[in-house]
Amino acid sequence: MFPPVAVREQTRIANGRTYSGAPGSVVTVPEQDGQILQANGWTSIAPSGPTSARQAGKAGIYAAHRGATFFDETLGKLIVFDGQTWRDPLNGNAV
Structure with a gap:
């Protein structure tokens, strides 16, 4: 928040x-x-937590779907799911 x-x-x-x-x-x-x-x-x-708490499945209130966001507290940044992997939206690198 x-x-x-x-x-x-x-x-x-x-x-x-x-x-x-x-x-x-x-x-x-x-x-x-x-x-x-x-x-x-x-x-x-966005939902947040450590890297280990990132959503990986397609079910649930915070399902990992294309365009889903997550504030990764381990990395200290907002990341975006591209449908296959979590990425840094600023440079496109997988995180």
């Missing part, structure tokens, strides 16, 4: 958990908390 850009730093509580972030920073949150933060001006980027 990206915190709102109109505020220097914003802190919000969702389901008893406190989240704080400055504009441009990335904050990882559980899906149910993300919905609350979105309702308060935060922007969802």
Whole structure:
């Protein structure tokens, strides 16, 4: 999630958990908390987690389909699935 850009730093509580972030920073949150933060001006980027958590199958809420995005916390970047492999969208290299 990206915190709102109109505020220097914003802190919000969702389901008893406190989240704080400055504009441009990335904050990882559980899906149910993300919905609350979105309702308060935060922007969802993509599902996230370590490289080992990338989706590989075609089933589920975050299935790996062509164009699917994932914020890889191990790499510290957003990646895109091309239907066969995960790629860095800036240079096209497999990651």
